[in-house]
Amino acid sequence: MTARTGRPTLAVVGATGAVGSVMLQILSQHADIWGEIRLIASPRSAGRKLSVRGEEVEVVALDEQALSGVDVAMFDVPDEVALQWAPVAAARGAVVVDNSGAFQMDPEVPLVVPEVNPHAARVRPRGIIANPHCTTLSMIVPLGALHAEFGLSELVVSSYQAVSGAGRAGIDTLRQQLSLVAGTELGTSPGDVRRAVGDKTGPFPEPVALNVVPWAGSLREDGWSSEEMKIRDESRKILGLPRLRVAVTCVRVPVVTAHSLTVHARFEDEVTVDRARDILATAPGVVLFDDPAAGEFPTPADVVGTDPTWVGRVRRCLDDPTALELFVCGDNLRKGSALNTAQIAELVAAEWAAS
Amino acid sequence: MTARTGRPTLAVVGATGAVGSVMLQILSQHADIWGEIRLIASPRSAGRKLSVRGEEVEVVALDEQALSGVDVAMFDVPDEVALQWAPVAAARGAVVVDNSGAFQMDPEVPLVVPEVNPHAARVRPRGIIANPHCTTLSMIVPLGALHAEFGLSELVVSSYQAVSGAGRAGIDTLRQQLSLVAGTELGTSPGDVRRAVGDKTGPFPEPVALNVVPWAGSLREDGWSSEEMKIRDESRKILGLPRLRVAVTCVRVPVVTAHSLTVHARFEDEVTVDRARDILATAPGVVLFDDPAAGEFPTPADVVGTDPTWVGRVRRCLDDPTALELFVCGDNLRKGSALNTAQIAELVAAEWAAS
CATH class of the missing domain: 3.40.50.720 (NAD(P)-binding Rossmann-like Domain)
Structure with missing residues (x-):
């Protein structure tokens, strides 16, 4: 140096x-x-x-x-x-x-x-x-804050991943497909969207307009995708929990930018929603946006272009006082x-x- | 009579x-x-x-x-x-x-x-x-078949719900919004989709085109939605498991018809993917469509207009031999x-x- x-x-x-x-x-x-x-x-x-x-x-x-x-x-x-x-x-x-x-x-x-x-x-x-990886980064900041307080023991994660995670080609593909399906009656009979889109699937294995596609990345062992393995392995490494139980299913959705994830997070001890909300409201890099009665929960349309990870739908599992449910959303091109x-x-x- | x-x-x-x-x-x-x-x-x-x-x-x-x-x-x-x-x-x-x-x-x-x-x-x-309810019906048939063999002990469910679950108004709203966003550069800066859609959100609390909305139904206690409570309560009642642990987050996606769900299902005993696949391949009302190497996994675009519940992405949890991951998809207007x-x-x- x-x-x-x-x-x-x-x-x-x-x-x-x-x-x-x-x-x-x-x-x-x-x-x-x-x-x-x-x-x-x-x-x-x-x-x-x-x-x-x-x-x-x-x-x-x-x-x-x-x-x-x-x-x-x-x-x-x-x-x-x-x-x-x-x-x-x-x-x-x-x-x-x-x-x-x-x-x-x-x-x-x-x-x-x-x-x-x-x-x-x-x-x-x-x-x-x-x-x-961008999908891990779209959820790990609030999980790190909760882990520091409660001690994480298990994650069950489902993703709602934006097409820009597949780069410029992903964005172009969604926009081209949207032009093909907008103003039509498509989406109501078997294969109609697939026929309209034809071979214009770009970097995705299936049409992504008017559809969701449960696949991201390449095939790894036992049917897991590379993206799902990354979320598991990286979460363990970042949190310093090499034996953390992590289950993931990755799904692509017709959103341009900002990845969303549902997270079922289980902790070592009992949690309360009030304490979880306090932690999330003060954690650096996190915005707590969680008042369903006022229509407040994060969506990609609000989160795109912003730096923090947004968290909403904070609930304690009704059948397990050690688990929280969350919906998190972050811009995959910025924090991601x-x-x-x-x-x-x-x-x-x-x-x-x-x- | x-x-x-x-x-x-x-x-x-x-x-x-x-x-x-x-x-x-x-x-x-x-x-x-x-x-x-x-x-x-x-x-x-x-x-x-x-x-x-x-x-x-x-x-x-x-x-x-x-x-x-x-x-x-x-x-x-x-x-x-x-x-x-x-x-x-x-x-x-x-x-x-x-x-x-x-x-x-x-x-x-x-x-x-x-x-x-x-x-x-x-x-x-x-x-x-x-x-x-249609969301419960979009997943319960394969879960019932797996429960009969392995004995279900816990479900963690995330939904990808089609707009037709909100009726004709839901479909009309998505189609109107798609006409507003197709052919544009929307979806890349904060609030741009919201501004384009304006007050045309129909039965949804937020724009659903180029977006996902983590809300379905009305507000129940402790931040849960009525739709999430229904999936929990109905799954317990149908399966005859009044103390089944069920965690749910419901999310609306820009799909016309066919609800999808990711399911993390834990059972009383160890499971194998081979046995689970045998069960799903022969269960009445279920189609096993699960070969990622060949690009086979269910998506709403394929499932709409069909009777069965389609199941793909069958994997055993890497960190828990008693749990399976599934992606299920069913037509909410037919079986639903x-x-x-x-x-x-x-x-x-x-x-x-x-x-």
Whole structure:
């Protein structure tokens, strides 16, 4: 690392992508703690200029030179690019905060949510810190707060995942399908939506307009999807509960942005709704929005574009005083990826400044 | 009742409604076991002619005379109409099969799903049998089959409920909202969908296009919705498990017809996926559609307009050998209301013929 005078140098690797764009927005909105901000992308994007902190910055191509003299590097690139280049950046002295799937379950790479396990960011034998998957991030902050008070023993989770979790292609596919079904009588006879959509299913295995699709990710053992396994494995790692019981079913819904999840959370001891509400109302990064009598519960239409995780429908299980029911909703492009990555980078910068 | 010669007389009360229309379709499709089929509706619909079994039948107004000489009466009318008239029909000798919410939890009224608890239909001290709520009916047949083998001890359920569960107004509302959002860039910034939809939310508390809404029914105690309580109470009653642990969160999704549910089902003893699949593959009224490697899992787009309950994503919980994960999907207008009502009426007719 450089000397501790001045400010740390930040690299944004993958600066021209969809998440990279949100990273630059967030860097422009947050307190400016950085010295140089270097924008890095694939060679074909080199030379483009992007705006960050109100200045135009020229994008440079990803190579060893570009990663020299960097203190903190935020990576948002495909897994194989991260696997190749994150260790190069780390070897040259940077702390890498990686938003790919390459390192999330590496035992030598911490998986960090600053509101939940900030301490974990300090132990990084490979010089790499991983950002969790967007679906995990859409629920883990309120669960971390409740766990700190009550001690979590089991999660049963069902997701209502937005199409932007599958990237720009997911959004385009839903919009194209909506144009095909709007103004029709579709959705009332077997296969009518499928026939109207034809082969325009994009990154999804089935039509997603006027439909819900119980699948996300790739097939893992015993019928589980990769996305379901990630939610289980990452929740255990972030919460430091390697034997936490976690059951998950992932379902795609025709929403553009903001993942929702129902959560049945069982704790070591009896819980009360009043105490749970107190915790959620004061937890950093959480908005408690829960007054059904006044029509208040979170929905993606309200939550999209916002930073916190919204929680509503807080109830104690009628048949089990140790369990709570929740409906949580978070923007999968903000806290779900770019925001949490930036928050981790800021944690590392604070440590850098203090060391 | 009339003498057991000939065939029983059936009355369809509420014949002109949306569910009544499906009842008449089903009566025309099923084996013809009925003598007279009398169509009854409110006085303003009297005189209309409707087709059933290929014949035009004139609708008569609901009164005591119309309910005389009836052996079995299928009611699909508002709760208050059912409360008034079902006892009148029963007092005049009919067995009433009621599809309203008026009698479902009456301890003197059985709640019947012919594949699960047909025996319960025989004990009806008030002469009334209730049809369960559509959301319960969209999952209970496969759960009954699994319970018979493994012994159910707990359910954690999340719903993905179609707008037609809120009737014709629900369908019209979604279609109107889809016309407003299709072809736009909506769904990416806070409140943009809400602003586009304005006050056109119909029977729902929030926009349902490009959104999911974690609310169905009316507010009950401690933040629970009436729909969530129904799923718990009805599952217990149908399965004969008055202390079954049931946790539910109900969520409305932008699907026209067919309710979906994720189910985490825990049993008394260890389960195997192979045995569960055998049971589901042979259970009456169930289609096992579960091969993710081949892209096979049920979605509303496939299930709408069909009779069975479709089951996919069958997995054993990785952390609990007594629990299964399922994704189930059923047409809320067929098995969810008209079909199950007709099946109960057919059970009663068979009993009538044998007595």
